[in-house]
Amino acid sequence: EPEVTQTPSHQVTQMGQEVILRCVPISNHLYFYWYRQILGQKVEFLVSFYNNEISEKSEIFDDQFSVERPDGSNFTLKIRSTKLEDSAMYFCASKGTGYGYTFGSGTRLTVV
């Protein structure tokens, strides 16, 4: 069964550093998403991406965040200057023409 792959599985970074979280969506999917989950809390929507541009973004997705699909397969989330409160599990998801969303296994980001 096709999978969404995320790397790295765990990243530790110092406050103020830039991080890039990587995702390889399912190859024939068209719609891509980033979500985050602070430990023990709800899964929050960050951004959706379609046709090489952002479709929708949440209040969380401020100027520190950016997404891109540089080579037609990878889908990346960049956090320019990380803060302690950015520590969370980040999930990538993709969707095709059907109704289902497929989630990756997540990247645990720890900002120290």
Add this chain to the structure above:
Amino acid sequence: QQPVQSPQAVILREGEDAVINCSSSKALYSVHWYRQKHGEAPVFLMILLKGGEQKGHEKISASFNEKKQQSSLYLTASQLSYSGTYFCGTAPANFGNEKLTFGTGTRLTIIP
């Protein structure tokens, strides 16, 4: 607006039944149910698309009342493996890139 789930947490003995409810203030096109184990990605259980439709997955089934904007997840004869946090995800339409909005979550603990 985030869908509200009830109860927030429930503890069951193995073999008992549970019902988890998901209620939205917005009109819904689809409801998606996920189960998440600690530290892992949400795992898809099922999608409900039509009002009043029920679907099943092993001993887990769900209903969707489109008019009331509510869905319920039914777990019968619960097994230890059912432990985890259950999230409903809702989408107001199927315009392709519609985001999934996750509910508040219900933590289910099954004890032997």
